[in-house]
Amino acid sequence: MSSTTSTVPTVGESVSDPVPGGGRQRRRRRDGGRGEGGILVFLVALLVVALTLGPVLYAVLGGFRTNAQLAADPAGLPDPWVFDNYRSVLLGSTFWTYLVNSVAVAVITTVVTVVCGLMAAYPLARYQFRWREPLFMVFVVGLLFPATVAIIPLFILVTQDLNIGNTWWGVALPQAAFALPMTIVILRPFLMAIPHEVEEAAMIDGASRLQFFWRILLPLSAPGAVTVGVLAFVASWNAYLLPLLLLRGEMKTLPLGVADFSSQYSSDTAGVFAFTTLAMIPALIFFLAMQKRIVSGLQGAVKG
Amino acid sequence: MIGTRAIGMAAHKAGKSSLLGQGFRANATIGRALQLILLNIGGARPGEMDRATQGSPAKYTFCFGENEEESPWEPFHVRLGYAADESVVTLMAAEGPHNINDHASVTGEGPTRHGGALARGFHVFAALLLALLMNRKMRGQSVIRVLIFVPYVIAEVVVGTGWSLMLQSAGAVNDALEKIGLGFLANEWLSDPDIAIWTLMLIITWKYIGFAVIIFLAGLQGIPQEIYEAAQIDGASYWQIQRRITLPLLGPTIRIWAFLSMIGSLQLFDMVWILTGGGPANATTTMATFLVNEGTKRQNYGIAAAASVVLFVIALAMALLYQRFVLARDVAAADVPRGVR
Numbered sequence: 297m298s299s300t301t302s303t304v305p306t307v308g309e310s311v312s313d314p315v316p317g318g319g320r321q322r323r324r325r326r327d328g329g330r331g332e333g334g335i336l337v338f339l340v341a342l343l344v345v346a347l348t349l350g351p352v353l354y355a356v357l358g359g360f361r362t363n364a365q366l367a368a369d370p371a372g373l374p375d376p377w378v379f380d381n382y383r384s385v386l387l388g389s390t391f392w393t394y395l396v397n398s399v400a401v402a403v404i405t406t407v408v409t410v411v412c413g414l415m416a417a418y419p420l421a422r423y424q425f426r427w428r429e430p431l432f433m434v435f436v437v438g439l440l441f442p443a444t445v446a447i448i449p450l451f452i453l454v455t456q457d458l459n460i461g462n463t464w465w466g467v468a469l470p471q472a473a474f475a476l477p478m479t480i481v482i483l484r485p486f487l488m489a490i491p492h493e494v495e496e497a498a499m500i501d502g503a504s505r506l507q508f509f510w511r512i513l514l515p516l517s518a519p520g521a522v523t524v525g526v527l528a529f530v531a532s533w534n535a536y537l538l539p540l541l542l543l544r545g546e547m548k549t550l551p552l553g554v555a556d557f558s559s560q561y562s563s564d565t566a567g568v569f570a571f572t573t574l575a576m577i578p579a580l581i582f583f584l585a586m587q588k589r590i591v592s593g594l595q596g597a598v599k600g
Numbered sequence: 601m602i603g604t605r606a607i608g609m610a611a612h613k614a615g616k617s618s619l620l621g622q623g624f625r626a627n628a629t630i631g632r633a634l635q636l637i638l639l640n641i642g643g644a645r646p647g648e649m650d651r652a653t654q655g656s657p658a659k660y661t662f663c664f665g666e667n668e669e670e671s672p673w674e675p676f677h678v679r680l681g682y683a684a685d686e687s688v689v690t691l692m693a694a695e696g697p698h699n700i701n702d703h704a705s706v707t708g709e710g711p712t713r714h715g716g717a718l719a720r721g722f723h724v725f726a727a728l729l730l731a732l733l734m735n736r737k738m739r740g741q742s743v744i745r746v747l748i749f750v751p752y753v754i755a756e757v758v759v760g761t762g763w764s765l766m767l768q769s770a771g772a773v774n775d776a777l778e779k780i781g782l783g784f785l786a787n788e789w790l791s792d793p794d795i796a797i798w799t800l801m802l803i804i805t806w807k808y809i810g811f812a813v814i815i816f817l818a819g820l821q822g823i824p825q826e827i828y829e830a831a832q833i834d835g836a837s838y839w840q841i842q843r844r845i846t847l848p849l850l851g852p853t854i855r856i857w858a859f860l861s862m863i864g865s866l867q868l869f870d871m872v873w874i875l876t877g878g879g880p881a882n883a884t885t886t887m888a889t890f891l892v893n894e895g896t897k898r899q900n901y902g903i904a905a906a907a908s909v910v911l912f913v914i915a916l917a918m919a920l921l922y923q924r925f926v927l928a929r930d931v932a933a934a935d936v937p938r939g940v941r
Contacts, residue, residue, distance in 0.1 A: 344730060345747050348810070352750060354772055355762040370775035444867040444888045445912045448895040448904040534755035536870040537888070541896060551757035555874060558761045565765055572761050576754050583753040587746055 352576070358569030366565050381570035391574060393546060394553035397464065398533060398578075401549055404468035405475065405532040410525045412472065413479030414517070418509055420480065421487035422495070432484065438477035443470060443538050451541045462547050467539050471532050479524040486520035487513060526586045533579055550575045727812030727857070731820060745817070749810035756807070760874030763803050764790065790876055804871060808864075812857055819853030820846065863918055866911065887911045 358366065359381050360374040385391050419425070420432050443450060450470055455461035460469075490513060498508045514521075536551045543552060554575045558568045730748070751759060766772040767789040774786040789799045823846065831841050869888035877889070885893075887907060895904030 341744050345744055348748050348751060348806070351762060351766060351806075352754070354766060358765070358772075367770070370770060370772045371779060441912070441915060444869055445908055445915055447888075448891060448901060448908050451895070452901070530753065534753075534757075536755065536757045536873075537892065540873075541892070551755045551870075554755075554757050554761050558764075568761065568765060572758050575758050579753050579755065579758075580750070583750070584746075587749070 355569050355576070356573045358566060359573045361566050361569075363564060363566050378566075381566045382574065384567070385571050385574055390553060390557075391571065394548055394550045394575075395578070397543070397547055398550040400464045401468050401471070401539070402529050402532040404464055405471045406525050406529045408468065408472035409475045409479050409528040410521050413476055413483055413524055414514070414521060416476070417480045417483035417487055418513065421484045422513075432480075435477045435480045439481060441474075441477075443474045447537060447541065450538070454542060461542055462544050464547075466542050467535075467549075468532070470538060471535060472528070475524075475528040475531060478527060482524050482527075483517065483520050486517050490516050530579070530582070533582070550578075727809050727816055730809065731813045731816030745814075748813060751807045752810045754807075756870035757874050759803070759807055760871045764875050767799065796876055800872060800875060803875070804865075804868070807871075808861070812861075815857055816850065816853060819850045823849045859918070863915060866915060866918070887914075 354371075357374055360377045360379065361372075362378050362380075365372065365375070365378075416435075420428060420435075454466045454470065458466070460466035494512060494516075495508055498512055503511065534551065535549070536555075539549045539552050540555075543549060548556065554572055557571045561567050768774075769788055769791075773789065777785045787795055790796050827845055827849075828841060831845055836844065866886075867888050868886045869892065872886055872889050873892070887910070891904045891907035891911065894900040894907065
């Protein structure tokens with residue numbers, strides 16, 4: 297009920313602040329029946345946070361220890377702090393190669409997704425034509441078919457029919473294709489929510505439909521576009537299966553690099569922790585910068 | 601639809617390059633897929649449910665030649681009493697030889713199904729409690745909410761690599777348990793076939809619970825405050841309110857999340873691949889690891905394509921149910937065109 301009744305504006309509304317604090321208005325709404333948290337509630341929450349962050353922190357700290365330290369006292373703290381692991385990863389070339397590949401693939405994926413998504417969502421939201429709803433349903437159903445389902449045929453298609461096997465585009469295009477359903481499902485309500493009066497006013501002033509799209513709709517739907525862009529970026533950044541099948545050698549992305557590094561230097565536990573931590577950092581920075589958008593995007597997606 | 605077309609293309613491609621070896625034809629692949637469905641989902645196991653045509657693992661015909669030079673055994677026709685240099689064609693009408701893949705596929709389906717159901721149940725319950733917790737006012741609430749979401753953003757591969765190091769028998773988890781006096785809980789977390797699947801589920805819960813919490817929080821904020829106030833005036837306790845009001849009103853959100861995580865666990869790959877590779881003894885094989893293993897490591901493209909058809913069919917069935925019972929309502933509500941009519 298709750299999420300069903302929250303219609304179009306909810307997406308925009310939740311963009312404002314689902315995670316931190318909450319606007320003044322929402323805070324007031326929340327005050328009543330949900331109870332003040334006592335000290336117990338706070339402690340339980342802290343415990344949960346400790347369980348959540350513990351493993352992440354352990355990996356970070358593990359990178360500052362030597363293998364001998366790790367073997368002698370697996371659950372201890374660095375003593376003394378060792379910086380060699382991080383230094384050797386950062387000075388090696390492989391990490392940076394992987395990083396560049398990850399960035400390139402993610403950027404291409406994001407751009408293709410946002411551009412195509414906007415162009416597809418526009419008619420689906422604001423044109424009247426016969427098969428509009430069934431067409432939209434195709435995208436909604438597509439939400440449930442990530443690349444895994446078609447991974448082997450996709451692999452053969454990309455490597456042998458299109459001959460773009462070991463390239464950035466070879467990974468980015470399928471990823472963009474599989475990101476499109478989510479993009480369209482999020483963008484359509486956004487575009488629908490733009491008042492009809494605006495469109496009429498533009499038309500009266502002599503704008504064509506495409507001009508309306510470029511001049512008015514695009515700027516107005518920017519928050520939505522950013523949200524779907526961030527989601528596509530994160531999905532691409534974390535992707536493993538498709539790059540695993542398609543990319544070789546110098547073309548590998550960071551997740552592949554982590555997996556490679558950990559199997560190649562499996563005895564160098566501290567080194568693997570360092571590499572893993574460094575691979576985590578870009579995603580974490582991106583997340584902290586964009587967390588409102590990511591969270592609201594996910595909420596918007598689930599609400600439809 | 602996507603699956604069938606892609607399979608057709610794959611099979612066509614294979615026909616040209618003879619990539620797939622025996623049994624590569626599209627219809628054989630589809631037959632195989634149907635059969636996997638019958639075996640795994642329909643429970644039509646040979647000799648149990650079904651004593652007729654469906655029961656045979658080799659339901660379609662195939663032809664194979666012996667590589668006599670490589671074989672350590674004497675050729676089949678010699679065993680049957682023909683001379684070694686005679687050219688012999690053997691016609692077999694019995695149940696074909698059991699292929700190791702068939703056994704793997706049977707077990708491959710199991711954990712996905714169970715894992716899905718269990719992970720889902722556990723997930724939903726834990727996430728709901730957490731969301732209720734996070735929804736209470738407390739100091740640092742916003743920070744806590746962001747922090748609990750962190751594992752979701754980190755790549756599954758990275759998470760998997762980190763956990764696999766910590767879960768080694770001489771790793772941090774066992775050591776930490778030892779230190780706080782719970783040494784008897786220390787385990788071979790990933791190499792014991794009985795425990796591996798549970799370990800996996802815990803890690804997946806750890807990673808995705810933040811997502812669930814965020815979604816539930818969004819649902820909670822949509823529940824009108826007046827209802828809570830009315831209940832409070834009527835003298836309901838906190839837990840009564842959650843049980844009688846929050847839970848029913850959060851129904852749609854919970855249903856959506858349940859479906860999402862069900863579909864998600866069906867496609868579970870990255871984490872499993874990194875943590876256990878589907879082992880030990882296939883205890884953690886999922887559909888996705890099975891098909892990638894067949895497709896890449898064993899070059900069994902036909903089997904892999906068939907497995908992806910099966911996965912597709914299951915996902916499609918779920919999608920239709922999802923669409924029928926959940927999405928139709930929610931989309932209808934969310935999509936009331938504003939100012940477009």
